[in-house]
Amino acid sequence: MDNFTERRLASNYRTLLFRRNASDQEIFGFECMDGWSDLIEGSLQLIQRYVGLASDVKITQVKEKFGLLRIYQRGGEEKVCQVLDICELVSSCVCELCGKSGNLTMSDGWILARCDKHGDSSHMELVESQSADERYIGSYVRSVDSILSFFGADAVRWVQQESIALGGKRPCEILGTEDGCQAVYKLLKRLEHGVGV
Template sequence: MDQVFENHFCTRYPEIFPSSGNEIAPYFGFECRNGWFELLDATCTLIQKHQQEQLCAPVIATQVKEKFGTLRFYYRGGDDYIGRLIDLAEYLSDSICDVCGKPGQTLERNKWLRTRCPSHAVEPGNPAATVSVPTESPSQFADVIAAALHLFDLDAAAAARWLTNTNRALSQSPLSEAISAGNYQQVVTLIGQIEHGVGR
């Protein structure tokens, strides 16, 4: 992950990421591509929010990496909610291109597993990805993740299935609606309607 993204995590989530001055501590590893930045940012937003609201052991990330084509977030501390949240992030990484952050799937190429969108399935550098550091506004993707986890009573696997399978009301998966079309609020609204029995 590029330095600018690592610096973002260090600055915005100083309790989660060990830092050394303004940079991630040298012993800490961010061993994945930029495409999962938004997923990680949303997850960290929710970890930080939970920590501020609850009395749970501080969450300290020890390693963030790609393994077998999907995300691994290793950490100390936390509680059951934090565990479910990180499980959900790891499940969702199976459907997010690790190069550009658009919807993708885990593919095998030359015996390596990678999660890629169609554009980056063969060549990760072409077309060039345009992942950018967000402005100061909180992550809207975090709202989607939190709402889905709540809808499924913290069952991360069920929440991931719902987010990644085609939804009748959206004509695509809620995850695609959010990260590809940018309609985060529409997905949160849909979850609210389901919570209130309007339809599933």
């Protein structure tokens, strides 16, 4: 991950990423590409919202593994685990290099989460660093928060199921875009008010 993005995340979520007496010079060491930075930020925002600043939750590692974004934590309750599970599922549909819609692909024995442009491991051109997409992050946080509130313990299962109301797609397939997040949010609001799909 690029230094600017890493420093921004470390600064904004210091209480989740570092022990209390950590020096300002310590770095966290995100072990993934920049394409997932907005997804990481949305997930950390939700966790911070759920546990507050006086938290015993610590994020111990953030990395790519088998083409998915894995965020490991110590402490916390079921809701924190659900946020991280949903994030992992959504990462399979987001290009790890540029953050655009993508899917899992196999290249030279490696599982990669890539868009069409960055589809194979030989296409590793530098992707220009971008600032955080606050609109997407806000939509993602709102949508995942609604999913967790509406479905409770079944939230992760629901995110993996095809939905006729979402054009036959699974929610995790469309939560990687702002429009997808808005579609999921609108669907949940309709369900909340008893409007049939």
